Amino acid sequence: MNGHVRSRRTLGIAVASALAVTLSACGGATDAGRGGDTAEGAPSPGITDDSVTLGITTPLSGSTAGPGTCTVAGVRAYFGMRNAEGGIEFGDGQTRTVEIEALDDTYDPQQAAANYDQLKNEVFAMTAGLGTPTNRAWRDAAIADEVPQALIMTGDPIFSDTEQSPWQLGFVPIYQNEGEAFGELLAASGQQHRVAILSQNDDYGEGYVEGFKAAVEGADNIEIVDELTYEATDTSVDAQITELANSGADVIFNAMSLVPLVVGALQKAQQLGWTPSWFLPSNTSSPGAVLEPGGGGAFPGIYSVSFAKAPASPAFAEDEDVQTYLSALAEYGDYPEPPAFPHCQWSWMVGATLEQAFTQMEEPTRDSFMEALRGIQGYEAPLMLPGTSVDTTQDGQPAVSSVVVQKYNGRGYDTVESFG
Template sequence: MMNLRNASRIGGVVATGAIAALLITGCTREGDGDAGPAEASPGITDTTLSLGISSPLSGPTAGPGSCTVAGLYTYLEAGNAAGGFEFGDGNTRTVELTYLDDVYDPAKAVSNFRQLVDDGIFAYVGALGTPTNAAILPIANEDEIPQVLLVTGATMFSSDQETNPWTFGLLPTYYSEGFAFGELLAERGEVTVAVLSQNDDYGDDYVAGFEAAIEGTDVEVVASATYEPTDPTLDGQVTELAASGADALLSAVSVTPLQVGVLTKAQSLGWLPEIFLPSNTSTPATVVIPGNGAAYPAVYTTSLSKVPVSPTFAEDEDVIAFNEAFAEYGAEIAPTYTPHCAWSYAEGAILEQAFLGMTEPTRDSFMEALHSIEDFQAPLLLDGITVNTTDPTLPAIQGLNLVQFNGTGYGPVQ
């Protein structure tokens, strides 16, 4: 198999090994009773399985986007090097991943998805982004192509499986993150809050969860503003919110440079509220420290995974295995760590569980197996946070912990 680290880069797109070799070769498996042999879906043979992903590998969201690819690629390549993946139909297969750059642009993501399908992928997995995945969702479901374990917490990707049975999310919802922030403030009595949110389902979910948690409490939202991911700066919005003098800021911003800008602009205005950051833009090295988060009374976020770059987890067996494999397979894709590296690595283990449950080489069998995982402790997930996929209205991972920035990383809420 071609090593992705040596793949050519043309027009900002990273291409993997010969996908044409993965097209259907007529592999079949004897079915039950009189059903006869099961015809294999595109992208799977007796020895290989082809997966595809589109992610922002360049542009302002390149950090999280690259980690979303690198973590999954690391898990799959490590498994391939160990002899491949066992499937429920009795075959052992090499799993190959093709990834393309969409620059966090929905139109480009759709184009990439169509290209991957035309090239013969079996499933589209682990893609980052709410607007990009939303653009692909109707196409994937119309064409009955798995679009699964998406790296986004938007509720739309898991809440309506009857309408969109081929789409499925990975992460706890943004609604649940917003709710966790609201619960913390609700315990404090009278608190004023300013809210900055993305003008789409991502932002709507955060705000809805937060408002649900503070309903009937003494917490009051005194100012709110929205933004577009393409905005060059959020200085205007922050200035408007700062005028409220709110005690806390819920900054539901999904673009790393913009989130850093929010932190630095508020300080320049002399506004130092408590800060609540989404899990996808809260990495100390790329967001909180560059934004001088230590200047604020407190910075909170949510966490569901161990942090491989933290000394706290240096002796953890999962972290040691991840760091060794990532150094070999993922580091050239994502040189800077974000939580997406850990999330997508755990995603690889979830896929492996689904492979074990596949009794036929078909997309239908894959989806059935994917929705049959219970209480699975995926590597790098925090203790007590497990994978449960049997409820089709919820993402694969539902648990999360609220944590507080301690100057270098995150620890328990004080």
């Protein structure tokens, strides 16, 4: 496995655990549902000398079931492979297998919170779950319970702010990072472009737009001619696409998180005879699940960002990392076909990154795990694209903050350095 841990830094949250121990020793009662360590160095819930159990709440049914299922499959595949090899040697000297408990939240925040409540006393840490609203629904509870919410699939910056979220860390780039990459590429083209924006009316959409606007601010070749939003509960964006088509934009910046709506937007634009270049977020840019059914080949260019090798890309057909991943995904992840969603690759990387933390944690405690997790730097996880890496030491940034811009080639994506 490539890469290694090069630095570590201590979290202030250890003070809270020490205080809890002191209060207990003085006769104070502790909350039975609390997830923190009951005594210094004592094992946390969900870990024994032989195994550690991780929890996932993610959409396994409903409109986001495709990417949600991938968030489980990749992690299960990675640790299934490692378990078959004998397990993982942790920093405390014990070799453990890693077990996964996954529950379906249907992308519903209330159900996600209920799933967390069901799992919190049985698992060592929560990980990999998809969605901003669903992860936000139990973030405060995880902080109060001192349960790690580690390497989750949301680009919300709050999860990577150690002061606001001491028990959290996002995995994928924050929305602003992706939006900024799009904007920089477009502004650097030197050509005049009229841009229409359609975004989800929440933190997800706002983050993408914020990053994009920051990158094109002051660029005299970029004009934003119209800007609309939609609600995550909407079943169609036909009205918005119709209005944007009348703007005369030759580029659409489309910050949408729901696969059916992206497919519908692509199809509606073609019905109207509007064929601009598109920018799509990484989580809704799948060639197989989005662009093929949406008729992506009709547009002059569809751009997205990535940090992961795509198995569908001819460039990685013989790649050793990709072959190992696909084999394990079929054998241990119950995913026999090459995945249509990048979330399978991302969660495979989550597994590899968790292993890096496990090998460095010196005690079987959640405190020790979080300390180790926040000390990973310059780690080139399996499937990472050249120029990207895992770095958990930057406050305010997720585990992965580096991305490259790619253009759809009719089958997969090719990395590009210029727009057009």
